[in-house]
Amino acid sequence: MRRSARCSLVAQRHLLSKKFALNEEWCSRHSALSELGIDGGYEWITAVQKKFVSAKIASAVDVDAAVCIAEELDQLDDILKIIYKLRHIEMTGRMLPSTEYALVRLLLKHHKTDILLAVLTDPINYGVFLNEHSACLIIDNFLEADKITDAARVASCVMLQEMFQSTLLNWLCIYSSLRWTELPTGQRVFEELPSLDYIAGTENNTGHVEDEDEMTFKFPYLKNEYNDMHFDLTDPDQLIGKNLLWFSNCVPLSEEEAKNIRLIGYVFFGNYVLAKQLLQTINIFSSAAAICQSRLEQLTIKTDNIRELQDRQPTENVVEELKGIIDKIEKKNTDEKLSDMIMKHLKAVQNTEEKNVIEIQRSAFRNWIQNRTDLIRAQVETLDLKLRLKETCEERRKLRDRWEMLNFFENRLKWEDMAVVKEELLKAEQDKRKSKEDLEQEYVDEVFHKKNVKKC
Template sequence: MLKIITFCSKTRKPKSIYTFSQLRTFLSPAYYCNEVWEHRLNSPVLQKVNPEDLYNDVDQRYQKLKQISAVDVDIFTNSVNNNQFNGEILDLVHKLRLSADAYNALDSTSHAVIRTLMNYGNKSDLVDAIDDRLNYGLFLDSYTANLLLDTFWKERDYLQGARVASQIMLQEDFGVPLTDSLCLLHCYKYLEKPSEWPKYETVAEPEDEVKVRVKYLRNPYDDDHFDLRDSNKIIGKTLVFLTKGKDDVLSKSFNVLGLALFGKNEEAAKVASSYEKPLCKEVISLLPEDNKLDIKTESLEVEKLLISEVEKNINTSSETDIAKQCEVFSQWEQKRIEALNEQQKRYETQRRLETVKDLKEAIKEKETKLWFFENEEQIELDIMAKRVFYPKKWFGKKKKPRKIDEGYVPPEIRSRQES
């Protein structure tokens, strides 16, 4: 599994020997289909695109109209071939998610985002975006999941690999042997030396009590699936899904471990006691300290068995996956052209409708001027009908007018000199 490379000088005896250990990757370079993926840039649609200009145009249109086109986002994400637009890619995908055209998002958009950020960006940010399905809408398929799992295995980043496996669990997309075996391997390596699972940001409560009137209060609810936040429960449920319906010793051991981590202690004890063969000692030793089962165990080379299962699945499905993905690439290119043509037709129809509307208003205004004297009375009636009459305001109770005394004689006014 480990490959040691030693460099030493032939002319003189080296003072020290430098050794480099590199973990072997599972998938061959051909599985990544890099040549076919790069061939997309030869498309006439993408050759005419300047990513920077396209981003500015789409962003300005969104700021003005709060609208964004799924085809434009797909063209932008597929036209990027470097690390200069990683932030812009996530920004446009997020804005597309907020727009009304989100339901028209193309499958090639998600693949392009995952592939570009995997090759040129921060992989941790990529997994965070995949985990934030509501704001980004990035979903893994078996092929992209295999690429990520193989990349994280090569980099010994078992935490991110386990997070990818948890995404497959949340999508309930198990059943592909190669993906399942890679997920199981990453989960096991993560549980051997668990690291800190990313925490979700919580809104800080204000110091002063603030009362807000609401129509109704929601009762607290946890669906034990999308609401999972504890890393043990996430990994536990992933292991349960991965080993469901399997009866070999290793799968049964991981199933018991998954149930225990998920909090199903009684069910875990029941499965362990009903299994006739001894379970795997290395897997059972990963049980939480408060849930140690008194069952028979035997020692197995777990990592070696898991790696052999991955290699077997690669030999079985590698060529089929490559051929299928190459065909998908060509289908995506054709769908992009069709979607772009449909968008141009919609824009052309919208422009024609606006032109017809402007012509109708101009004709109506001209007709009003030409036939003004013949329709003067009707025009005045129309103007009066459009007037809005507001009710009179009440300024309080009116005072009674003063009564005038007819016999009142005003006093005689004299100056001081006369007096």
């Protein structure tokens, strides 16, 4: 009962059903780990840390077991450190999906959502990616807490992963993104995330660093300025705009709804040409027009910097033109927000789609347990074989030493005979070699001989 209480994710859910959290199924991992002899979270986590300290390496399944067995808040830093270390060794490609999922659940359980976002937005150092179930849990958690900006930020992570297989997740992402666009201008930002330098041990200690402790890094090249308009995107408006453009293609919307959502997406992404073209064929909702006008007003903030004003002039002209078109175009008056329309679609399919995601995740739990069992048994078997091989090599060495001791006199005669043979071969080889003076004399004789032949 105590473990079940600890494993509870949230007491009351707002959007998704309570059973969607799969708390009981997730807690079953403890019994599976106990069957493998892995129990006592603190002891196992410490053992994995010692492997990194002594051997500079630990297996992916060791790290997975440590992350899955962790439950307490004071274990969180240790878990983040071993995941960081795994990410920076050659075994990083073997990180198990259950490791990523377990870390997400642990951070959600202790409401460390700021650290969760920092980890998700730093895939280079942590390599933690979401699956459909964990992404739904996070977005639902943020929506329940009315953290719209954080929910939209997670939706952008899903978009960057190009994870569009789950209809439920697609609806949640597009809903979160629309809720973000409906916020006042001052709230449409991504808050600064906490630094995780203390995990990597790279805190700013410049005041205490001596000259001999400073490190210099040499890079073989300098990265050219480049933006692939996907993984390089950092601007919140562009990320949310791309969310709307991509997710609107992955859910069944009416033509009017799809066009209005794409119009907002084009405006926030900054593709004003396509937005202008779309306005020629759209029956724009008043709510969508208000969102677009809010964003366009934000873009036309004046500046006193003349050079910056000149650089922005072409864009501002397009923005002003787009604002004029939206002002003049006939709008479909409706008090219903686009996000409310999306919520109706979501509610219509929620029960069915929740069951689909739940079934997929339950199957994943079973596969993870079986895979972890196979890997741990294989690791134990490999270790056993290495120990047996070491013992065999040691036994062979002892037998060889004993044989040489028992056959000392016979071996002595053999070595003496071999030494005589080697000495004769060396002497014969030396006789074949000519000294430097002999070679010079032969060269001189050959030259004189050729001259005499020519005279004759």
